[in-house]
Amino acid sequence: MVEQIKETDTLNQGRIKINAILDQSNASSAKVDDYQLQLKEGIAEAKKIADEAGKDAVEIATEAGNQANETANQAMANSKTAITTADQAVSTANNNKQEFDTLRNDFDQLVAESGDSNPEIVQARTDTQGIKQATLANRLQIDFADRMTKAEGISLLVGSSNIKIMMDFVGKTAGNTATNPDKYFSDFTAKTLKKPSDTWNEVSQSDYNKLASRDDSGIITGSTQSGVIPQQRGDYNIIEIIKALIPQIFEGLDKQQSVEFIKNNFTSFTINERLKATSPNNKNIKVATYLQSTDSWSTQIQESAPELKDFSVQINDKNFITDEGFIHLINYTDPSNGVTSSSLETDYSGVQIELSVNAQDILEKSGFAKTADVNKKIDTHVDDKNNPHNVTKKQVGLENVNNVGFANDGEAVAGTSTNKYMHPKNVSDAIKGQAVTQTGDQEVVGTKNFNEGLQYKGKEVAVKEDLEVPNVYLAEGIWSLNSSQTVTPTKTLSDCRMGWVLIFDTYVGGQPKNTDYTVVIVPKVFSGLMAIQATSASGKPAYKHVRITNTQIIGQDNNNSGESVSVVLRYVKEI
Known part of the structure; x- marks a missing residue:
């Protein structure tokens, strides 16, 4: 048997397997020719046997009456056996030809799907969930839809996401x-839909392997009992x-x-399955989720599935999460x-759950402190x-303070003594002579380095x-x-010095040109439609x-029609 071309095969591996297919098809053709030759020889041999048997029968009949009849009958039987052998040779030849035709049809279908006889093109259209998309563009759009942008990354770190x-x-071990922690079960004995609390048979390891990927080889459950x-x-x-x-x-x-946390932060869950079904009256597959509050199954999917087919449905109801923190899913047919x-x-079964989480809460529980908590502790300590x-x-060295006298006004203004204390009067005189005062006119010379803010009439002086x-x-x-x-x-409009600058660019062939920019200023006091x-x-012009x-x-x-389609917003800056 020739190995099938897999999604992970390289182009050279695909070429080797296709050559093997052609070699097998050539061998099948040779077998057909050989069987046709055997057919001719078998028919000729049958005729020869029949002819010789007939002559023997006449001769024996002449010599012995009853013995002649038996011999003639045996000769006829031999003749029929030879004809049967010839018919079997023809049937075998036809079967080989059908196998060859089927193989050729499969190969032609592969060529038709790939467009230029390249199996890797077919593989390129298979997305990360294992679903083959109609075009490569569709596959890329689906896969990149879940990629995180820079803005989303920032949002994840600063708050909820x-x-x-x-x-x-994937990677499931039966019984472990x-x-x-997920499990899968099957049943082909019940005449009603069984509940999660009923007795079920867990599937085997080989069945878990089939469920892990979309490989057109799944778990089959069936019955002929009424x-x-x-x-x-x-x-x-x-x-x-x-x-x-x-x-x-x-x-x-x-x-x-834990269940309460999940439900409080629940956004949705999506069922993703690849299924096939058949029953006496239809080929409908049915998929339902368990609602614990009513102890019943709620149908989510009911469609015809004569062949393996991908199904997906998003559910926004958190009530399908049980008190044990499970989602129970059942697949069945009539x-x-x-x-x-x-x-x-x-062939595949999976559920994707979407939750809203706060990255700062996770970091805090991992040992990182929130800024607000740190500031609060510092303020408490300072107060x-x-x-x-x-x-x-x-x-603090107070026991080493010398017992000396106070400086006079001249000493205070000069500021050279190292063994005198200061009283309020000479401190004021010293300040007037050496510092800039709050009142009165003064001339200030030299460079003054202000490490803190500088104001004029209560307004901050800009530098x-x-x-x-x-x-x-x-x-x-x-x-x-x-x-x-x-x-x-990342910065609000009111926190900017003047406002925002919006930078637009032309958009051609799915890419920005990075050349024809349009710059728009949004004042910090503006709010509304623009x-x-x-x-x-x-x-x-595009609006x-x-x-x-x-x-x-x-x-x-x-914004998605006319000339507007070819213009996109690229950057936002502060002005």
Whole structure:
């Protein structure tokens, strides 16, 4: 048997396997020719046997009556045997030809799918979930949709963000929940849908291997008994799966509190399966989720699946998460009628759950302190006037203070004595002579280095460094600004010195040109709808409509039509 071309094969490995297919097809053709030759020889031999047997029969009949009849009958039997042998040779030849034709059809289909006889092109259209997309563009769009942008990375570190976790049977060991806590079961005896609390048979290791990937070889459950519903059940342990990724979240929480945390931060879960079904009246596959509050199954998918087919559905109801932290999934088809069997096949089964988590909470539980907590502790310590460190006079050197007299006004103004104390009067005189005072006219000469702020009539005096704006992007990406897109700069509009600068670029062939920029200034006091005119790829005016808030730039519906399509927002800077 020739090995099939796999998704992971290189181009050279694909070439070797295709050559092996051609060699086998040539061998099949040779077998067909050989069988045809055997057919001719068999027919000729049959005729010869029949002819000789007939002559023998006549001769024996002449010599002995009854013996002649027996010999003649045996001769006829031999003749029929020879003809049967010839017919079998023809049948074998036809079967070999059918196998060759099937092999050729499979190869032609592969060539048709690849477009230029290259199996790697077919493999390139298979996404990371194992689903073969219609075009390479579709595959790339699906795979890159889940990639994290720079803005999303910043958002993840500074606050809450949604994470997606796939629960399936990759790396699953039968009977072991240490490395993979999920389980899968099957049943072909019940005439009703069994509950998770009923007795089920866990699948074998070989079946778990089939569930791990979409390889068109799945777990088959079927029955010909009347009324029996073939069914399979998957148990997905959300708590243990998330614990493996972010164990800090569950520190100090019991099971009930862990389930409550999951439900409070739940966004959605998505069922992803590859299924096939058949029953007496239809080929419908049915997929349902278990609702613990009603102790019943709720149908999520019901479609025809005569061949293995990918199904996916997103569910936003957290009530399908049980008190034990599980999602229970059941696949089934209609029951057998006792004559025609019912069966279903599952090639892949997985559930992807999406939760909202706060990165700072995770870091705090890992031993990192929040800025607010650190500042609070510092402020509390500074405000403590009860000598928390128990400092003594000796530690601050007070026992070494000399008993000397006070300086006179001249000594105070001169500021040269090292063995005199100062009283308020001569301190004031010294300040007037040596320092800038709060009142009165003074001439100040020399360079004065102010380490702290400088004000005039309560207003901060700006210096050169204060007027400079950091040359950094507050947001960077490619946004068409349709109604589903919102840009959140890292600095609010009111915190900027003058406002935001929006930098637009033309967008051609799925890429920004990085040449034709349109710069738009948003004053820090502005809020509301803004119509922006930019230059499109064709040189014609293109209009973008956005809503400006203090924290976000919100896209609008009409930004995905006309010349507006060829203009995208690239950068947001401070001015």
